[in-house]
Amino acid sequence: MDIITRRDWFSTCLAMAAWPELSSGQPPRFETLDSATAVEIEAITAQIIPSTGGPGAREAGVIYFIDRALSTFAADDRETYRTGMAELQKRRKAMFHDSTTIASLSDQRQMLLIRAIEKSDFFELLRTHTVMGFLGNPSYGGNRDKVGWKQIGFEDQMTYQHPFGYYDIPGNEK
């Protein structure tokens, strides 16, 4: 049951492809992405999980999670990111002629752009990775200071004592 989105079961066989040469001057903190691409991807992750009502994808460091994922367990997804981002930039130019980057678009324009691709496999992959970076183990580079876990109410302990919730407290059965 459950565990990961249904679509993800279909995306197991993407071909491994070489990531094109990265531009020079890449900051050492990214292992896979060039910093310009990282800024663009981060802007989308911040729309998927915004910083409303508490830290969002940006504060959780989701982009660092994605960067590391693309050089480790999600290396097969590099090509999807490359082509997905290239198409997204084309679409941005087509939708907003005066724009230069996704990150510099207004909130409203970023949301319009995402709405245009929200049914695509690339967006589903990005959404999956954003959630993984927000709610996965911090050792993967995201979920910094466990901000994702704190917001959903997940305590991250090795042991728990009964009662666990409200309804199993004796007397609360009604």
Next chain:
Amino acid sequence: MSGTTFPTTDPVDFLVLGAGAAGGVVAKELATAGFSVVVLEQGPYLREKDYSHDEIKYAVQPGLTNDPKVQPIMYRRSEAEKARPIKAIEYGRQVGGGSVHFTANYWRFHESDFHERSLFGEVSGASLADWPVSYADLEPYYTKAEYDLGISGLAGANPFEGPRSKPYPLPPMPVKSSGVLFERAAKKLGLHPFPAPVAILSQPYQGRAACVNCGFCESFGCEVRAKSSTLVSVIPTAEKTGRCEIRPNSYVRKIEIDDAGRVTGAVYFDRNRRETFQRAKAVFVCANGAETPKLLLLSKSKRFPAGLANSSGLVGRYLMWDNGGSAQGLFDHPLNEYKGIQVTRLIHDHYEADPKRGFYGGGAIDARFDYYPISFALSGLAPDAPRWGREYKEMFTTYFSRTMTLLAHTSSLAQWKNTVTLDPETKDAWGLPALRITFDHHADDIAAMKWVMSKQIELLQAAGAQKVWSQSLELADSMPSRHLMGTCRMGNDPKTSVVNAHSRTHDVPNLFLVDGSNFVTAARQQPTATIQALAYRAADYAIGAAKRGELI
């Protein structure tokens, strides 16, 4: 790891292929009875120190299950389609097998499960048949399994269960909020909720400590050895005899047979992918309902050109699926369902098939959460809920602690056309043909899932949920089946079954198959207790035959 090692050139008494739920039991029974045993296991030998609460490693990635990158699974709905690479089936791939990462639900089948054909009659398009064994035949072995492995539960609490000779060795686990709410709702509707029987220790047992309620059972290995997998229960007992070697990272490609029609051992790839032949006097295949038929189909010979022990042509046929639907309810106060084992209460009120419904089948419903943080945010919300943005974030952050799941476990009919075969094109990383699954649901199975789903919704409403939603039904091409049943059917007639009532193949006297492949019907899922009862029974029979000089 095992201290005992056997040379490959001298025949051991028994070779066991697969160290999972069944193989672990068989190895322990044979070794403690005085026989020499080698167990070949595809996967690694991991220990509790190797496990963690890492959702990305164990739930998103195949940390403890078959990895389609090295062992592709091909799937098609029917013979008319070309198979596509989809991880349609999932199984535990390490010493302990699926018993390491399962949710640990441990239900006995009902008395009716063993003769549903007689009770219900024929079902068009399906091969519904009676088992050659009854509940009474298996009862002593269910009891043996419960005591040998360490099962927690409350005897007599399930009014639909057959008679039992002994209570559970351990009391039930503490009830969670989902269990309290579910019990209240079920009673309100006149149903019969009972504490979930689970292969998890509620108290210290046989040198192992009790569960610490960490909550990471489903898909995870237990870090405190409280989940009663074969890895921490019977396999150490087998190894302590000094007569059992567990040989991990050993992937079998063929069982060999001699001119007299007896198996002589198995050829396998060792950890360095070198081919090795282990000789044996008798062989038990316990590789699961997909890998067991695959191995038999790979083991072609002059005597068995269609695959070993396949004179019936039924090896790989009648694959049954892990059916059931998932419904969620949101409550006012925190449930914190991520704490504690997954399931603490369930009902079997809708279990029995009833011709008056107009379809075959039924189901059981359990209360749980069924999600971890990532999986909840990705797939736990309603299908029409927002998938990104402010409202999405608000939903998954505020719902996580206040949501519970009612999960159904429903019938799956055996059909001739649903098979495990060898893919003619795709190969795995060892150069062996990939598994090919051909599967489509019987209309009655879908009808049963829908009918039980209506009961799940009714129960959540009766429990006082402020909001109820359900996931679309888990049909075959969208989720992997983890309950691999029915591909080497058990029966009395060699023309219509592969193994006899003691899991011995009709065709080869010193070859046994015991795992989910033996199943004639799928009951209402949760096959592990019955797989292990069959394993104890088959081992018992083999020990008797060997001691009488009939086998080895």
